[in-house]
Amino acid sequence: MKWIVKNRLTVTFLLLGLLIFLFVLVPLGKMVISSVSDAETLWNTILDPSVTSAIGLTLYAALIATVIGFILGVPLAYLLARKNFPGKRLVEGLIDVPIVVPHTAAGIALLFIFGRKYLVGKIFGSIGITFVDSLAGIIVAMLFVSIPFLIDSTKEAFKKVDVRMEKVARTLGASPWQAFSRISFPLAWRGIFSGSIMMWARGISEFGAVVIIAYHPMIAPILVYERFETYGLNYARPIAVILIIVAIIVFILLRTLAHGRNND
Amino acid sequence: MIEIRNLSVDLGEFVLNDVSLNIKEGDYFIILGPTGAGKTVLLESIAGLYPIKNGEIWLRGMNVTALEPEKRNIGIVYQDHVLFPHLTVRDNIRFGLKMHKMGKQAIEERLNWIVELLNISHLLHRKPDTLSGGERQKVSLARALSTQPEILLVDEPLSALDPENRETVQQELRELHRKLGITILHVTHDFEEAISLGNHIAVIGEGNLKQTGTPDEIFRRPNSEFVARFAMARNILQGEVINKPGKDVVFRTGDTEFVVVSDKEGEFHASLRPEDIILSLEEIHSSARNCFKGTITQILDKGSTLYITVDVPPELSSLVTRHSFEEMELKEGKQVFVTFKASSIHLF
Numbered sequence: 303m304k305w306i307v308k309n310r311l312t313v314t315f316l317l318l319g320l321l322i323f324l325f326v327l328v329p330l331g332k333m334v335i336s337s338v339s340d341a342e343t344l345w346n347t348i349l350d351p352s353v354t355s356a357i358g359l360t361l362y363a364a365l366i367a368t369v370i371g372f373i374l375g376v377p378l379a380y381l382l383a384r385k386n387f388p389g390k391r392l393v394e395g396l397i398d399v400p401i402v403v404p405h406t407a408a409g410i411a412l413l414f415i416f417g418r419k420y421l422v423g424k425i426f427g428s429i430g431i432t433f434v435d436s437l438a439g440i441i442v443a444m445l446f447v448s449i450p451f452l453i454d455s456t457k458e459a460f461k462k463v464d465v466r467m468e469k470v471a472r473t474l475g476a477s478p479w480q481a482f483s484r485i486s487f488p489l490a491w492r493g494i495f496s497g498s499i500m501m502w503a504r505g506i507s508e509f510g511a512v513v514i515i516a517y518h519p520m521i522a523p524i525l526v527y528e529r530f531e532t533y534g535l536n537y538a539r540p541i542a543v544i545l546i547i548v549a550i551i552v553f554i555l556l557r558t559l560a561h562g563r564n565n566d
Numbered sequence: 567m568i569e570i571r572n573l574s575v576d577l578g579e580f581v582l583n584d585v586s587l588n589i590k591e592g593d594y595f596i597i598l599g600p601t602g603a604g605k606t607v608l609l610e611s612i613a614g615l616y617p618i619k620n621g622e623i624w625l626r627g628m629n630v631t632a633l634e635p636e637k638r639n640i641g642i643v644y645q646d647h648v649l650f651p652h653l654t655v656r657d658n659i660r661f662g663l664k665m666h667k668m669g670k671q672a673i674e675e676r677l678n679w680i681v682e683l684l685n686i687s688h689l690l691h692r693k694p695d696t697l698s699g700g701e702r703q704k705v706s707l708a709r710a711l712s713t714q715p716e717i718l719l720v721d722e723p724l725s726a727l728d729p730e731n732r733e734t735v736q737q738e739l740r741e742l743h744r745k746l747g748i749t750i751l752h753v754t755h756d757f758e759e760a761i762s763l764g765n766h767i768a769v770i771g772e773g774n775l776k777q778t779g780t781p782d783e784i785f786r787r788p789n790s791e792f793v794a795r796f797a798m799a800r801n802i803l804q805g806e807v808i809n810k811p812g813k814d815v816v817f818r819t820g821d822t823e824f825v826v827v828s829d830k831e832g833e834f835h836a837s838l839r840p841e842d843i844i845l846s847l848e849e850i851h852s853s854a855r856n857c858f859k860g861t862i863t864q865i866l867d868k869g870s871t872l873y874i875t876v877d878v879p880p881e882l883s884s885l886v887t888r889h890s891f892e893e894m895e896l897k898e899g900k901q902v903f904v905t906f907k908a909s910s911i912h913l914f
Binding site: 464466467469470471472473474475476477480484485488489 | 610613614615634635636638639640641642644648650651652661662665666709710712713715
């Protein structure tokens with residue numbers, strides 16, 4: 303420990319770092335601990351069907367959004383990593399806009415496209431898919447706000463794969479598709495996977511955009527909000543705790559999975 | 567075998583213009599040029615990996631200019647090997663065979679053949695990042711040769727290696743070329759490497775092809791200042807190293823014998839830098855083991871320095887300052903002594 307004391311920079315940074323770490327840890331920790339001490343309420347909340355279905359819906363909708371994001375986002379990320387074209391920087395900038403737009407504003411913007419009276423809403427309406435107050439609406443909202451995480455991470459992962467890997471593969475007889483699927487994709491997989499986790503996690507935590515486009519069926523963050531508004535803090539807390547625990551478990555699980563591949 | 571006609575490539579900052587080469591079946595062809603002359607891009611263009619602006623590439627009488635790289639069957643070995651890091655050595659080598667949809671039996675046979683040829687069977691289960699530089703080089707060669715390409719393109723294969731490995735790999739390339747009779751196109755910035763490996767050399771620089779010929783032609787009769795600069799950096803001689811017990815090791819070229827420092831024997835090239843040769847009017851008695859009388863045959867004025875060619879024979883080029891030049895009253899036809907240390911001679 304001697305070296306730490308000697309190094310003032312390390313000491314200062316350690317204290318500042320500790321402060322922000324506690325700022326993140328304490329609110330979550332206190333809520334979880336105080337809630338666990340009231341085990342009965344927590345248990346009843348877990349058994350409450352409206353709670354379990356809200357959590358299930360949240361995980362499911364975020365997963366579908368991530369799958370759609372994966373199918374549409376990976377190709378774009380690859381193009382952004384490999385090709386140069388006019389307006390590329392603009393595209394890269396625009397892709398990140400959902401991160402900075404207030405999410406309620408994003409929800410309203412989406413409503414103008416996916417609402418029953420508007421273009422895309424009408425087209426999908428004709429095949430029986432509506433977005434307002436439906437699963438499809440939740441997915442669209444989650445997709446919109448969380449896609450930048452997948453695209454950015456995937457793009458960086460593809461950039462790290464030496465383009466000459468593909469070139470060598472081509473001289474060995476691989477088509478562009480084979481060079482992609484056998485070389486670039488597996489080599490970028492770690493980054494793509496962690497980007498997908500980030501996207502999924504971001505989807506699970508989404509509130510603002512979803513509340514505008516689909517208040518019902520109710521996802522967990524909206525349920526917490528509704529209980530808080532209607533019954534007060536004590537009723538909102540157990541659900542919030544369960545949500546946090548589920549999120550942490552899922553996050554740790556996936557991070558471990560990604561890390562396991564890391565050491566491969 | 568392979569013909570490059572008026573090839574032009576746009577590299578952004580500069581261009582490669584109007585390059586024409588004709589490489590014969592079984593040739594060991596060297597492209598020599600300074601770093602940043604676009605040598606790698608030239609190789610990639612030939613393989614179909616880099617878009618060309620103008621010109622044609624013909625392979626065995628067929629115009630392949632518009633053909634995709636996977637249909638050309640041209641192998642490439644990059645300077646830093648570019649092995650697939652997620653695959654074992656075995657799967658790296660099998661990659662091309664699988665892409666060519668060869669049967670299981672045929673793949674195994676080919677794998678064994680190439681692995682034995684390069685002596686790397688003990689590496690098959692390893693991942694690339696656990697290999698040494700020399701081992702990677704071999705695996706990279708094995709991968710490129712596995713599909714039995716029409717021509718093997720090799721990009722600066724020796725420059726990333728330490729001197730010891732360098733000689734081994736150089737020897738291996740020579741062996742491979744001899745055993746397989748494969749056509750090799752090898753790019754390098756190293757003049758000695760070019761001389762010792764190539765049957766033919768093309769010098770590129772300043773965006774175009776400067777000269778093509780045998781190593782001897784390039785060295786003896788450079789057609790431009792640029793090529794001369796490459797070649798003039800050294801005196802390069804061909805001869806034999808004779809190593810007799812109890813005697814000085816000598817390098818014999820023609821009727822002249824230079825004392826050298828070496829434990830080798832046999833046919834070699836020797837190089838000697840002009841600045842390592844001392845000119846004098848009288849014979850010098852010193853620790854330098856080589857002192858010969860010769861006649862000045864050529865004087866090349868470079869301003870503050872001059873290249874003086876002295877015919878011993880062989881002809882040796884020496885670098886002197888203008889001050890010495892004037893003081894010694896050097897001129898063509900004058901007799902002088904050349905002196906240099908045995909250790910100044912580099913054998914390769």
